[in-house]
Amino acid sequence: MASSSADPKAYNLAAGAYNCPDCTKLFARPCDLNKHSKSHTRPFKCQHSDCKYADLGWPTLKELERHNNDKHSPNPIIYACEYEGCDYKSKRESNCKQHMEKAHGWLYTKSKSNGKQPADSSPVAPVYRLKPGRHPASASSTPLLKQSPHILPVPNYHQDFTLYQDDTDHSVRFDDDDENTSHHHDAPQVIPWTSPATRLRRNGTMIERFDQTYHGSQPLRVSDNPVDPSLANIEPQLRTSAAPPSTSEACGNGGTNTSETSRRTRSSRGPSRKAADRQRIRTRDAKESRKRLKPDPTEILGDDAEFTDSNMPCIFRHAHPHLYNRETRNKSDPCHTTHRDISTLARHLLRPAHGLGVDPRMISSFKIQDNNYPHPRVGLCRRCWQAFFDPLEFRNHLDLKCEKVSKGKREKWRIMYDLFTPLVRQHNEQSSLLQDLDMAGQENTAHRTRGSINMSKKAGNDFRLVSGTVAPTKYRTSVPSSSSLENEIQKLREENRQLRESLLAQGPRGESVASTVHSSAVHNAFEMASGSGLVSAPRMPHSKDSNSDQESLVGYMDSQSTDVDRDGLMSETPETFVRQKPGHSLPSHTTVHHVPTSPSPLQVESFQDISNFSQPSANVSLFSARKQPTSLADSAYGTCTDPRRGSLGEPGQAGCADILRGPHKSWFDNSTQQRHDGGSLTLFGDYQFGHNNNSSANNESIHNNTPSSSTPKVGPNMTVITTQTTQQQPQQQDFSGWSNPNPFATASTSQPSHNFFEDASFDFFMAAQTDCGEETGGYNPTSSSQNFIFPSM
DNA sequence: GAAGTATAGGACTATGTGCC
């Protein structure tokens, strides 16, 4: 309920979340709980008494309005398909788009940019057109285009597979008069998977960008920082141009750029419109006067076309544009938006796309699920803005009330940038690489210090990194060597060569795409579509052992596949999952999770002692170990209600992470066959927790071992550990007799599994790792029985 | 295909804080 937000009892300090009194969901913020509570109260009632929504109501006014347009409007807004010869019409814009996408192969930019054209996006815009006179509210802002779906006809080799024979972007463009726009390479298109030709083009783009970045102006040297090519763009000492817009200027613009639509449609809440306008004018005037009085003290980064105070980019995208390439990683689309406030940016970093631990007090990467682009393990206090590289020290710091240090938003942005965006080597690199590691670490330290010194000079701050806080060797950040990047690019080059050959061999356009499925390169291209390795074109064989793109440079950073990416996987999941045999019941309170095929032993939380881990190769590529997505929060667009999506869900739901985390657990070390008390658990891997139905009936069924339509699914390579109590030796559940063996399973190895576990001291950070505005399943510390399934490694 | 539900980020207001 909305009132719960103000109820201190609803605030769970341990979990850092607000409990919904009407269900079991937890929220990081009261406003999120408030929003959620409307899904229970559904306060927006339909005015038509004969409508079922007169009683049921809708959670939001927007949904009520949409319902009215759908059902009760005498003159509803109609969206018509713009393709010639198609008379499809819908009252929903999104449905119309959906239709054009599915029926006509329309490619468009899926971006949550709030209607704004992303800075680096192509001019590709929706093809649909609002019917004149039907939608006056938006018609003025929506270009009524001369519709020309020139992309038709496109041979539809597959329903979702559009292959362009040539390398031309066939998307309809709206501003073709912009001759400076590169339509050829910069059209961000999101399609379920990538055709070989598109893949070829994208690889080419990546290679081109790599060459420009690292080989363009000067030869690549070992001492060059290959990770942060954009860093130079924001180094103040490198600037000679005029100062960037001041904070006041930016804020003023931000205020006056308020969407008029938003103002018109904003519900009547808070102060009156006149009062709000007065305040806005007052604020604007005040800020303008401030601008005249003194310069922006937070002048840190200097001018940059991409960086203004109201236009702050995602630190990760800014640091690694080649990794957050929306052409190859549609999941990174949210990273292409910019932020006006640090709080908004921090909120963004909380998203599953990055997975940092963020709360009002701190930002932490201690708990981030590394893949093959490990992050520095850093905790940043948002009060004193001191960085910590030791999680225990960090936690101790947060337990104390430190002195608040005022910093400007640029300063903060820079601190976050410096701390979190460098990539690090695996912490268990073999000694043969230690020299490189140290060298790179020193470079990185220098890089950070350089920026910090400037901050110190210009803002007089005492950013602790300047004053000698250097990450311990164990946690010291480093960067991938240039040779590693070269190797990855070389892989792309080689793959492109194969793609070209494959496409040439494929013959004229129109030939069945099936002719390419046996080409490993093309297959890899499908695998690559998201960089996640989870995309498999339906009807295509899944090759677990394929040396696919997830191992390449553009694999990913820490993001995971999008839902679109994972469609391919889900098309196969009915085969990969195993259902319980009739009559076969699980032990009481056993919870079953799906864990994909064996994660790499490199996927470990890095701050534990993993020195005894075996390493496949001393010279293993930084990018080579990825086999499956590992983040629990697995999608930038995650939701808790779908197993394909990875946001933290409520107990009993797929993707529910926190239910498996928390203090006071007992866990079983699969390698040593020993049980350990206490500590907390983090399972990495794309697993399903029980089932994806959050109904109470199903929750009941899972706890009572009652077979239901959502009987717990079991994935490959799993070992079920049942710990009835913290005092009992766990028992191992044998699933060998279950049906439907995983077609992709591979022989288990004897890799130790204790890398799943973490010290209890890190529990704190889990509390913050909730998806903003999303539900998290809270671990119930009162439960006396915790049951886990671990992948056999 | 229609309808329902979800997330991401923009933008605004209210409030807290430090400084003059």
Place this chain on the structure above:
DNA sequence: GGCACATAGTCCTATACTTC
């Protein structure tokens, strides 16, 4: 006390995605 700024909380739009 007023100003400037930071931030939390909230509402909103856009749109992705699921379910039926």
